[in-house]
Amino acid sequence: MQPISEIAHSLGLTDDEFEPYGRQIAKLPLSVLEKRKGGPQGKLVLVTAITPTPAGEGKTTTTIGLTMGLNKLGVKAVAALREPSLGPVFGVKGGATGGGKARIEPSDQINLHFTGDLHAITAANNLLAAMIDNYLLAGNPKRLDPRSVSFQRCLDMNDRALRKLITGLGGKSEGVPRETGVEITAASEVMATLCLAEGYADLKKRLARIVVGTDETNEPVTAADIQAEGGMAVLLKDALKPNLVQTIEGNPVIVHGGPFANIAHGCNSVIATRLALALGEVCVTEAGFGADLGAEKFLDIKMRQAGLAPDMVVLVATLRALKMHGGVPLDSLKAENLVALEAGFSNLARHAENLKKFGLPVVIAINRFPTDTPGEEEALEKLCKAHGLKVALSDVFGAGGAGGEVLARLVTETLATETASFAPLYPDSLPLRKKIETVAKEIYRADGVEFLPAAKNRLAYLTKRGYGNLPVCIAKTQYSFSDDPTKLAAPVGHTLTIRDAKLSAGAGFVVAYAGTLLTMPGLPKRPAALDMHLSDDGEISGVM
Structure with missing residues (x-):
């Protein structure tokens, strides 16, 4: 490998436009992009x-x-x-x-571990989760309904045992008991939010608008209401580079x-x-x-x-x-x-x-x-x-x-x-259900979409609260055009079943869940970890 300084210089970066992270990795400050706005x-x-x-x-x-x-x-x-x-x-x-x-x-x-970006995202996510539980315990001025809290903790590891949890057990001083779960960091809203942010100002705005649950009148309660966005942004400062x-x-x-x-x-x-x-x-x-x-x-x-x-x-x-x-x-x-x-x-x-x-x-x-x-x-x-x-x-x-x-x-x-004439598949103005149907019919080639009651209610609620203009992110199996992983090649005549939906306000899209896809995977019967080893002289093997 070449020193990372040589790679940076090959891009036309000066020494103050990259931050070495060891000999072969560097962080690129956001000022690099700012300086090149309007350029080629x-x-x-x-x-x-x-x-x-x-x-x-x-x-x-x-x-x-x-x-x-x-x-x-x-x-x-x-x-x-x-x-x-x-x-x-x-x-x-x-x-x-x-x-x-x-x-x-x-x-x-x-x-x-790379440069710790995923760990920072995990920490920022879990700071908000901890502040939600603390908010419920310490007065709860916005009257956040514990049963409505949808924001979950995350972990950058496959761990099926954490999919469904009850937290806050052990008495009044330990918190408010409620059902929750853990999802993998790569599926978290904070991950999506960071990846779509344009800079620190945009990141803070996006973090602030994350919806964590609803109050007693069914109005959204956000990370800004919890006053968590500042601490989250601090944890994500270097991860955004x-x-x-x-x-x-x-x-x-x-x-x-x-x-x-x-x-x-x-x-x-x-x-x-x-x-x-x-x-x-x-x-x-x-x-x-x-x-x-x-x-x-x-x-x-x-x-x-x-x-x-x-x-x-x-x-x-x-x-x-x-x-x-x-x-x-x-x-x-x-x-x-x-x-x-x-x-x-x-x-x-x-x-x-x-x-x-x-x-x-x-x-x-x-x-x-x-x-x-x-x-x-x-x-x-x-x-x-x-x-x-x-x-x-x-x-x-x-x-x-x-x-x-x-x-x-x-x-x-x-x-x-050849010249591209790019256009998204659907306009912002299309209703959420129509957006899902458009992707299902045009991309998955489904004959139709079945919306289960939970999905119907959630999509109607999000539309009523002003989120109907957001794009949709359909969560489904990767192994088939359909929501059935056993249907290979180019299946036809299938129906896409949407069982539920979730708002990712920070990221700026609505997630629609198809089939039984899980946001916290489990390890396989024989995980790749079994073949990974560290030698006595510090050499790693089995990761590739």
């Missing part, structure tokens, strides 16, 4: 993927490899990525810093924020994206899980709030994953199967069609595996051509930036020859 802006390339499978798609690896490939072509590209959560790192997914020869470094630090690291080929990468895309909006921070656009010719960023989740939320929530517009989309797939969508079990994916590949291609085609509804050029990146056969690659190229899709094979895992040059050339050609 790069192109914005979004990397998303088909519906994820256990076979793997490699979205982050492709994002990093494309950035390296563009730099090899002489394009000053800067990647903007999310920070990993300890929950998936120690659970199922493992590390989130790319793979093979398309990685960012120092990977162990990034995957673990993006982090600068590098690829293994010495290209700059900004890593900041980490909301999940199946239970939150799934994108890195607005500030990080703006910085990458101001410092480079091309910003390559990604949105979590499949395009029906992360990309839709990136386009309908993040771009809407930030006033930004992407220039194109790269849709990532693997032949293995397409065959799995076509019905091949995980242990049989090595064998060539053109019939299954064609059947699974329906998933890729649907995602591409959906992305074009936003007025964006789309190219397909096939993340190559050693088991891919020439016959399968040829068949996929024919399928893409028949659907009018540009496609490039990418071997960044095995060959780094050199393996991403074909994709990088396709991206630069598309940026030069």
Whole structure:
């Protein structure tokens, strides 16, 4: 790795425009962006993927490899990525810093505590939770109803035992007993709020408007009523500054924020994206899980709030994953199967069609595996051509930036020859239920939406209280277009069931819960933590 000062200088930053955090990491103060307001802006390339499978798609690896490939072509590209959560790192997914020869470094630090951003978010979240309980005990002047408190504590770890709790037990001096729970930090409103904030002033306004519950007349009670926003902002001061690291080929990468895309909006921070656009010719960023989740939320929530517009989309797939969508079990994916590949291609085609509804050029990146056969690659190229899709094979895992040059050339050609006409899927003025129905029908391809009584009542309440103009963030399984994780490929004839809704006033959207998705995941039967070790000389293994 190069010293982080060299990476910063390659971006045109002076010594007083970055704050070293050790030898290979730096914090970027918000003044860097302020100084460059009104200056040249790069192109914005979004990397998303088909519906994820256990076979793997490699979205982050492709994002990093494309950035390296563009730099090899002489394009000053800067990647903007999310920070990993300890929950998936120690659970199922493992590390989130790319793979093979398309990685960012120092990977162990990034995957673990990094610069402490997620811990600061956890602390700020839990400060508000503690102040709510203290408010109930110490007079409760706004007459906050303990039964209405919706704001929960959070923890950056998968821990199913904390999903449902009763707090305040032990007598009058211990607090007011009430039902509550804990969610993972990546799903918290404070995480979403920080990632969509434009600066310290905006962060404080957003924190102040977080709704924690209602009073005895059913009027919202906010963090400002609790007078918690000041202390929360203090804890988040350094966490709002993006982090600068590098690829293994010495290209700059900004890593900041980490909301999940199946239970939150799934994108890195607005500030990080703006910085990458101001410092480079091309910003390559990604949105979590499949395009029906992360990309839709990136386009309908993040771009809407930030006033930004992407220039194109790269849709990532693997032949293995397409065959799995076509019905091949995980242990049989090595064998060539053109019939299954064609059947699974329906998933890729649907995602591409959906992305074009936003007025964006789309190219397909096939993340190559050693088991891919020439016959399968040829068949996929024919399928893409028949659907009018540009496609490039990418071997960044095995060959780094050199393996991403074909994709990088396709991206630069598309940026030069095709003009985006970006527009969100729905207007602000559309009612909340209609917004949910629009996403369900246009993106998930559902025949309709069933709103359970709790969801109907909550959406009607939020509309009455003036929140009806907010965008919607649908929380659903990442494994299917539907809310049933077993329905692979491109299911039709399904109904999306919305069981409840929740206001994220600080973030500026309404969360609609589909199916039985949980905001606090659990560890799997065999967590990734079992394979992690620290040697006697301090070397970490098993995190990737």
